[in-house]
Amino acid sequence: MSKIKAFVGKHRSLMLTAALVFAIVFPLFGFKKSMVRIFCRILMYFTLAGSLNITNGYSGQTSLGHAGFYCIGAYVMAILTTRFQISFWPVLLLSGIGAAVAGLIISVPTLRLKGIYLSIITLGASEVIRIIALNWEGVTGGSFGIKDIPRPTFFGFTFDSPLKFYYLFLGVAVIFLLISYRLIHSRVGRSWMSIRENELAAKSLGVRTAPAKMMNFAYGAFWAGIIGGIYAVYVQYIDSAVFSLDEGFNIMSMIIIGGQGTLIGPIVGSIVVNGLTELLRPIGVWRFVMYAALIIVMMWFRPQGLMGESNSILAGAKIKMRKAGKTGGKKEAIS
Amino acid sequence: MKKLFAMLTVIALMLGLLAGCASDPKPTKPAGTQGTQAPTGGSGGTAGSEGPSEDKAPIRVGVLAPLTGTMAEFGKTYEVAMSMAAEKVNAEGGINGHELVLEFEDSKGDQNQSAELASKFADDDGIVAILGDFSSGCAMAAAPICDEEEIVLFSPTASNAAFAASSKWAFQIAGLASYEGSYAATYEVGKYAGAHDVAVFYMNTDFGASIVENFRPAAEEAGMNIVFCEGYSDTETDFSALITKAQAANPDHVLIVDQTSISNVINQIRGIGWDVPITMLGPSTSQQVIDLCGENCEDILTTVSVYYSEEDPEAYAFAQEFADRAGFGATVMAGFAYDGVIILSEAIAACGDNITRAAIRDNLAKTDGTYLTGPIKFSEDGDIIRSYLICQIVDGKYVIRCGYDYANE
Numbered sequence: 001m002s003k004i005k006a007f008v009g010k011h012r013s014l015m016l017t018a019a020l021v022f023a024i025v026f027p028l029f030g031f032k033k034s035m036v037r038i039f040c041r042i043l044m045y046f047t048l049a050g051s052l053n054i055t056n057g058y059s060g061q062t063s064l065g066h067a068g069f070y071c072i073g074a075y076v077m078a079i080l081t082t083r084f085q086i087s088f089w090p091v092l093l094l095s096g097i098g099a100a101v102a103g104l105i106i107s108v109p110t111l112r113l114k115g116i117y118l119s120i121i122t123l124g125a126s127e128v129i130r131i132i133a134l135n136w137e138g139v140t141g142g143s144f145g146i147k148d149i150p151r152p153t154f155f156g157f158t159f160d161s162p163l164k165f166y167y168l169f170l171g172v173a174v175i176f177l178l179i180s181y182r183l184i185h186s187r188v189g190r191s192w193m194s195i196r197e198n199e200l201a202a203k204s205l206g207v208r209t210a211p212a213k214m215m216n217f218a219y220g221a222f223w224a225g226i227i228g229g230i231y232a233v234y235v236q237y238i239d240s241a242v243f244s245l246d247e248g249f250n251i252m253s254m255i256i257i258g259g260q261g262t263l264i265g266p267i268v269g270s271i272v273v274n275g276l277t278e279l280l281r282p283i284g285v286w287r288f289v290m291y292a293a294l295i296i297v298m299m300w301f302r303p304q305g306l307m308g309e310s311n312s313i314l315a316g317a318k319i320k321m322r323k324a325g326k327t328g329g330k331k332e333a334i335s
Numbered sequence: 336m337k338k339l340f341a342m343l344t345v346i347a348l349m350l351g352l353l354a355g356c357a358s359d360p361k362p363t364k365p366a367g368t369q370g371t372q373a374p375t376g377g378s379g380g381t382a383g384s385e386g387p388s389e390d391k392a393p394i395r396v397g398v399l400a401p402l403t404g405t406m407a408e409f410g411k412t413y414e415v416a417m418s419m420a421a422e423k424v425n426a427e428g429g430i431n432g433h434e435l436v437l438e439f440e441d442s443k444g445d446q447n448q449s450a451e452l453a454s455k456f457a458d459d460d461g462i463v464a465i466l467g468d469f470s471s472g473c474a475m476a477a478a479p480i481c482d483e484e485e486i487v488l489f490s491p492t493a494s495n496a497a498f499a500a501s502s503k504w505a506f507q508i509a510g511l512a513s514y515e516g517s518y519a520a521t522y523e524v525g526k527y528a529g530a531h532d533v534a535v536f537y538m539n540t541d542f543g544a545s546i547v548e549n550f551r552p553a554a555e556e557a558g559m560n561i562v563f564c565e566g567y568s569d570t571e572t573d574f575s576a577l578i579t580k581a582q583a584a585n586p587d588h589v590l591i592v593d594q595t596s597i598s599n600v601i602n603q604i605r606g607i608g609w610d611v612p613i614t615m616l617g618p619s620t621s622q623q624v625i626d627l628c629g630e631n632c633e634d635i636l637t638t639v640s641v642y643y644s645e646e647d648p649e650a651y652a653f654a655q656e657f658a659d660r661a662g663f664g665a666t667v668m669a670g671f672a673y674d675g676v677i678i679l680s681e682a683i684a685a686c687g688d689n690i691t692r693a694a695i696r697d698n699l700a701k702t703d704g705t706y707l708t709g710p711i712k713f714s715e716d717g718d719i720i721r722s723y724l725i726c727q728i729v730d731g732k733y734v735i736r737c738g739y740d741y742a743n744e
Binding site: 137144148242285 | 402441445447450451458475476484497501539540541543544566
């Protein structure tokens with residue numbers, strides 16, 4: 001086990017390049033469109049779960065309202081492209097910014113809240129956003145939703161097939177990973193993690209926790225908005241029913257299963273959750289039982305998730321202590 | 336050890352996913368044997384297998400239905416009613432001798448799932464057309480894919496007027512909510528009940544909103560005042576605040592536009608001792624309302640496009656058998672689902688030996704006949720305008736007050 005780890009550690013950039021090449025090449029092997037749609041879904045949820053992981057995993061603020069930011073991004077895209085015929089790319093940025101602003105607005109009054117109290121506020125905010133989308137008929141189309149959202153084009157190249165969207169989702173996922181990696185390894189990222197481990201201690205060491213937390217929320221929400229924007233043009237029809245609390249929990253289950261506080265965790269979580277949805281389809285209603293059982297087993301054996309960082313505080317004391325005894329503590333707290 | 340366990344789990348799941356990919360395109364088992372399906376007497380063509388000839392390949396039709404999730408009872412309606420129709424088709428010799436097989440897939444009432452499953456059906460060359468999804472939202476989400484892939488998407492129950500209009504491959508037969516709304520205003524609440532000041536409660540779904548959108552201008556044209564009009568979400572259960580507010584507006588008639596919580600609203604209105612005349616609409620009309628409201632629903636008016644009366648033996652027999660199999664009474668949705676299968680199989684039969692997705696679309700558009708739920712002829716867009724009966728609940732039973740031609744009287 002440790003040998004594999006050492007090998008991966010030594011040839012990290014090689015492994016990452018290989019993974020990227022694999023991700024680029026393998027959909028070309030004649031998969032059916034419906035299969036490619038599943039790959040799209042995995043990539044889409046990867047970025048979505050990854051953005052939630054920024055808040056929940058890195059700064060330890062348990063947000064349950066990610067579907068709300070996702071909703072804002074989708075509606076910004078749908079409204080601006082159908083009503084005002086603005087091109088996809090600038091609107092995509094606006095989708096992200098719109099969601100980031102919402103994230104900021106929610107984070108300001110919740111700066112002093114922690115744990116369950118913060119979770120409940122985010123939960124409520126998510127529902128408020130959905131209900132506004134449902135009832136503000138003049139703008140959002142109310143319960144009729146918005147249809148005929150135009151496909152994006154790029155210098156005359158139209159994204160009109162699942163395969164093309166796959167590469168769009170892949171591109172966004174890679175950009176998200178790169179930026180997040182840089183950010184997490186910067187001063188900002190370290191201040192997020194210090195808040196996660198012990199907010200008071202962080203404060204005493206001169207970390208300005210309020211701006212750090214606000215930025216954390218806004219950054220996570222930004223990517224949820226971006227994905228919302230792409231989702232809108234991908235499915236071409238949205239209504240508020242998609243962005244329910246269930247969706248928020250679905251995204252959260254991916255980071256719980258994959259592992260919070262790591263960049264790789266959401267990838268694994270998205271593959272497992274979306275893969276299971278397809279794999280277990282033949283057993284009908286029993287798949288919910290299987291799904292629940294998996295989460296319970298996970299909590300039992302690996303509370304930190306499949307790829308969870310074992311020397312994080314989220315990992316539980318037992319694993320943490322054993323790990324500390326074995327390796328004498330690791331320098332870097334993230335993957 | 337635990338790490339190893341975790342790694343093995345990941346590897347096993349990934350392999351499983353890939354295995355899933357590989358086995359995906361294989362032709363699926365006949366519908367009757369698939370795991371997701373009916374515990375109630377099997378789906379699709381199991382029962383009528385002696386009808387169609389054995390050596391002709393079965394004709395496979397995909398069905399999108401919310402078999403699980405919050406709309407599961409409607410999924411069950413689909414499953415039972417459509418299976419009954421498929422059995423009837425097969426018992427009468429199938430489609431030109433081919434057995435009709437319905438393949439149900441569970442969309443959970445989730446738009447993403449519905450769209451992906453539609454794509455899965457479209458990828459499968461053996462699937463000639465798709466029935467469903469139950470709700471307008473899911474049907475709308477699947478429509479762009481079916482339009483792109485050029486396969487018929489025929490939702491017997493979607494009522495959003497934008498659905499069929501969105502694609503030439505999309506069809507609907509539930510009757511447009513837009514027309515039902517103006518019918519209710521002009522004839523039911525206006526001409527029949529003679530109301531002046533109307534209070535409207537509506538469930539804020541696409542169905543409720545489009546009824547109200549069309550009810551309002553028609554009611555105003557008929558000289559009525561809408562003194563109160565408020566929506567509620569489909570998860571609400573306490574309507575006392577709304578009711579008090581409505582009562583303060585002093586209406587002489589109440590219209591409730593609802594699909595699922597109608598009995599709650601009625602009971603709460605009567606519960607505070609308010610005996611205002613009440614009108615409800617088609618989707619609310621069911622035996623369940625009478626069972627749940629008891630005396631509270633006496634004299635309530637409703638519109639129905641389908642009435643399973645004893646005078647119509649075919650419809651009555653259908654309703655009886657449906658109730659036996661499903662364990663609950665047949666709503667109009669059951670009739671629509673049943674007709675959906677019958678109409679589609681006629682369109683497939685009209686293709687003769689050359690069954691293509693395009694030919695099915697063309698034949699479906701030409702549909703013109705009378706079915707269990709009344710006459711059906713598609714408009715240019717692929718939807719229909721239904722005629723309605725006005726019924727009243729008297730002594731715990733629906734009684735027809737006005738016939739289909741009341742609008743012309």
